[in-house]
Amino acid sequence: MSPWVPRGLRDGVVTTRWPDRPDPYANGWRGPATVLDPHPAGAADLAALCPAGAISSETDGSVRLDRGRCILCGRCVERRPDVFGWSRGTGDAALTRDRLVVPAIPETEQNLAAVRAALRARTAALRRSVHLRHVDAGSDGTEEQEIAALLNPVYDIHRLGIFFTASPRHADVLLVTGAGAHGMAEPLRRTYDGMPDPKIVIAVGTDACSGGLLAGSYATSDGVGAAIGVDVWLAGSPPPPFSILCALLGALGRLPKAVGR
Amino acid sequence: MNTASPAGANAGPVVMAGSPTELWQELAAETAAGRRFAGLMATQRPEGLVLSAHLAGTKDITTYDVVLPPGASSYPALTPLLGAAFWYEREIHDLFGVVPAGHPRLEPLILPLHDERQPRPRPGTAGPEPAGIWPDEHSVPRHVLGAGLFTIPHGPVRSGVVESIEYLVETPGEDIPHLNMRVFYKHRGVEKRFEGMPAADGVLLAERTEGVSSVAHALAYCHAIERIADVGMPWPAALVRVLHAELERLANHLDAAVRLADAAGLAVATARFGVHKERVLRLVSRMCGSRFGRGVVVPGGVSALPQVSSGEFLAEIGRLDKAITADVRVLMGTASFLDRLRRTGPLRPERAREHGALGPVGKASGFADDARLTRPYDAYPALGLGEPSRHAGGDALTRLRVRWDEVRQSFHLLRQAADELGDAGGGPLRAERHTGDGRATGWAEAPQGEVLYDVRVEGGRLIRCHPRSASFHNLVLFHEVFTGDILTDFPFIEASFGLSVAGVAL
Numbered sequence: 001m002s003p004w005v006p007r008g009l010r011d012g013v014v015t016t017r018w019p020d021r022p023d024p025y026a027n028g029w030r031g032p033a034t035v036l037d038p039h040p041a042g043a044a045d046l047a048a049l050c051p052a053g054a055i056s057s058e059t060d061g062s063v064r065l066d067r068g069r070c071i072l073c074g075r076c077v078e079r080r081p082d083v084f085g086w087s088r089g090t091g092d093a094a095l096t097r098d099r100l101v102v103p104a105i106p107e108t109e110q111n112l113a114a115v116r117a118a119l120r121a122r123t124a125a126l127r128r129s130v131h132l133r134h135v136d137a138g139s140d141g142t143e144e145q146e147i148a149a150l151l152n153p154v155y156d157i158h159r160l161g162i163f164f165t166a167s168p169r170h171a172d173v174l175l176v177t178g179a180g181a182h183g184m185a186e187p188l189r190r191t192y193d194g195m196p197d198p199k200i201v202i203a204v205g206t207d208a209c210s211g212g213l214l215a216g217s218y219a220t221s222d223g224v225g226a227a228i229g230v231d232v233w234l235a236g237s238p239p240p241p242f243s244i245l246c247a248l249l250g251a252l253g254r255l256p257k258a259v260g261r
Numbered sequence: 262m263n264t265a266s267p268a269g270a271n272a273g274p275v276v277m278a279g280s281p282t283e284l285w286q287e288l289a290a291e292t293a294a295g296r297r298f299a300g301l302m303a304t305q306r307p308e309g310l311v312l313s314a315h316l317a318g319t320k321d322i323t324t325y326d327v328v329l330p331p332g333a334s335s336y337p338a339l340t341p342l343l344g345a346a347f348w349y350e351r352e353i354h355d356l357f358g359v360v361p362a363g364h365p366r367l368e369p370l371i372l373p374l375h376d377e378r379q380p381r382p383r384p385g386t387a388g389p390e391p392a393g394i395w396p397d398e399h400s401v402p403r404h405v406l407g408a409g410l411f412t413i414p415h416g417p418v419r420s421g422v423v424e425s426i427e428y429l430v431e432t433p434g435e436d437i438p439h440l441n442m443r444v445f446y447k448h449r450g451v452e453k454r455f456e457g458m459p460a461a462d463g464v465l466l467a468e469r470t471e472g473v474s475s476v477a478h479a480l481a482y483c484h485a486i487e488r489i490a491d492v493g494m495p496w497p498a499a500l501v502r503v504l505h506a507e508l509e510r511l512a513n514h515l516d517a518a519v520r521l522a523d524a525a526g527l528a529v530a531t532a533r534f535g536v537h538k539e540r541v542l543r544l545v546s547r548m549c550g551s552r553f554g555r556g557v558v559v560p561g562g563v564s565a566l567p568q569v570s571s572g573e574f575l576a577e578i579g580r581l582d583k584a585i586t587a588d589v590r591v592l593m594g595t596a597s598f599l600d601r602l603r604r605t606g607p608l609r610p611e612r613a614r615e616h617g618a619l620g621p622v623g624k625a626s627g628f629a630d631d632a633r634l635t636r637p638y639d640a641y642p643a644l645g646l647g648e649p650s651r652h653a654g655g656d657a658l659t660r661l662r663v664r665w666d667e668v669r670q671s672f673h674l675l676r677q678a679a680d681e682l683g684d685a686g687g688g689p690l691r692a693e694r695h696t697g698d699g700r701a702t703g704w705a706e707a708p709q710g711e712v713l714y715d716v717r718v719e720g721g722r723l724i725r726c727h728p729r730s731a732s733f734h735n736l737v738l739f740h741e742v743f744t745g746d747i748l749t750d751f752p753f754i755e756a757s758f759g760l761s762v763a764g765v766a767l
Contacts, residue, residue, distance in 0.1 A: 213465060219450030
């Protein structure tokens with residue numbers, strides 16, 4: 001008998017039951033920073049706390065935080081724990097770029113229902129067999145590892161009918177990582193064009209949403225939004241496998257109500 | 262040559278040279294005498310373009326500066342004398358437009374432009390960052406020579422979830438007589454982004470320069486900043502740094518094992534090592550909130566103690582060690598796996614020595630310069646690394662054996678550091694003063710090999726920060742390891758190098 005047979009049986013089932021059952025690692029995950037008190041004293045000085053420019057002070061004395069820019073350095077939480085705190089869980093994705101801003105910008109609310117309905121219409125045809133293609137558009141290398149981790153037995157996305165494919169021709173969902181490096185704009189567009197309709201694009205990570213710390217670089221376009229249309233924006237530096245899975249299932253409309261926001 | 266006064270009391274030796282030619286001869290003589298060429302960079306300064314070479318010795322890394330006359334558009338190339346400078350001079354040409362005259366193959370590497378006269382980023386130049394620069398892939402020639410040869414382009418979007426890079430495999434069918442690499446696709450302009458950042462914030466970008474080695478890059482950056490400020494750090498902080506650096510090494514080596522097992526189609530081994538890696542990342546995230554150890558290392562120490570008790574940590578390390586050791590024993594006895602790695606992608610020892618190959622790639626070819634041993638930092642001088650691994654096979658199998666030796670050493674270090682940390686008690690975790698003005702180099706041993714930072718701070722802000730990853734230094738060796746190998750060996754060779762493109766294209 002091959003020695004790998006007992007090795008493979010050794011630890012029993014290590015695979016998570018999430019999202020059907022709660023998983024403590026997913027629920028306890030420390031996500032991007034969030035705003036606890038939107039009307040703090042001295043709001044005007046708070047923007048300077050963030051090295052990534054995620055915090056903005058509004059004219060009415062309130063403060064907003066763009067989770068799509070948050071690199072999770074924790075400066076704001078450390079200096080002003082009365083105003084900022086960590087978000088918990090895996091709900092770091094949004095259907096529009098503006099929805100990553102907390103507190104939410106009111107005028108985007110009406111728009112959201114229409115966006116959601118349009119996405120549902122496209123994903124309905126995919127049902128329970130979905131193929132993913134990934135493109136790195138200037139990442140730091142961690143997002144690739146977190147996406148690849150979805151294949152390990154702990155997450156095992158094959159159990160959900162989700163597979164990676166080597167060709168864009170077979171892909172339903174495009175996962176894009178990285179700050180939008182200029183050199184990848186054309187290969188990214190060609191990959192996108194090579195995918196059949198309906199197709200869904202998920203920007204994975206803060207770098208993909210906004211460029212992160214590389215925003216403003218001569219060599220990037222401040223995220224991947226300039227190169228292709230994005231359906232789901234996922235914050236995180238990098239987002240952990242559970243958040244990527246949550247964004248993916250959310251886009252497909254397959255999140256149980258208890259998990260979805 | 263004369264020695265200039267160093268920037269800070271502890272900032273490391275800087276030698277000023279009179280002319281490039283004089284300096285190159287000195288470098289060639291020093292490397293022939295056994296010192297290791299650790300990199301070449303350029304900086305735009307008010308007095309002109311400064312070329313800085315780094316040579317690693319047994320105690321320190323010496324910086325050699327030479328200033329080109331203002332307006333100089335070329336200088337005599339170093340590469341003909343010292344082959345290891347091959348990519349470095351191409352990088353300098355891309356970023357500054359200055360021509361190393363006599364370079365054997367001056368093609369664009371990280372930033373191809375359609376016009377020689379286009380503005381270049383020129384790191385070190387004061388003022389705002391240049392407007393968008395778009396690379397032009399057509400300015401990189403595609404070489405195919407000989408009858409019956411054709412090129413298989415592989416990338417930049419490749420099968421699988423991997424970073425963007427294009428390999429142009431020139432082949433008559435199955436052999437790989439020549440390979441071209443095009444790494445510019447994911448150039449992010451990292452060096453320019455450092456400029457103007459407060460010295461305390463630079464560590465955040467250092468962590469994202471080559472994310473899979475976040476801790477090592479943060480360490481190398483902070484070592485440079487700490488040398489400039491001339492501060493030490495509290496003992497518990499030095500121990501916490503070792504914990505995270507070694508866990509990062511475990512995660513990276515396990516990732517290399519996953520890729521190798523996957524390439525060989527060993528489903529159970531792929532799954533097992535994938536689970537081990539996941540457990541390491543989860544342990545790291547329980548300790549600090551980030552799966553890649555981000556936010557722990559800060560100039561002058563660490564931000565916090567691990568949020569996992571010493572006993573709990575040691576128990577988890579013990580479980581991991583036992584499970585990994587048992588799986589490694591089976592893996593290294595699986596003949597169908599070993600057959601794919603043995604004599605695959607060999608790097609000759611003399612080439613490893615000439616190039617100064619870093620990390621497991623160098624060690625596997627008998628050239629070991631582990632910064633933790635030769636130029637130790639943080640808590641390493643007080644901790645035992647155990648027997649250094651001695652190998653010279655140079656093939657993919659030997660590189661994997663070196664990784665398993667390093668994994669064993671890491672567990673040894675983790676136990677010692679956790680024990681020490683349990684006894685260290687409370688106290689501050691960060692030096693009071695941790696920034697100053699000046700210039701220094703800092704280094705750390707990443708899982709891929711030594712990472713080197715050359716940092717200059719003025720008025721508390723970064724004027725210049727040049728990261729040199731082990732991936733950049735080692736990837737060029739890909740050109741020479743395919744002799745005798747065929748296309749299906751490619752994934753094994755790539756995985757056995759274990760490099761990250763982010764650290765190459767910057």
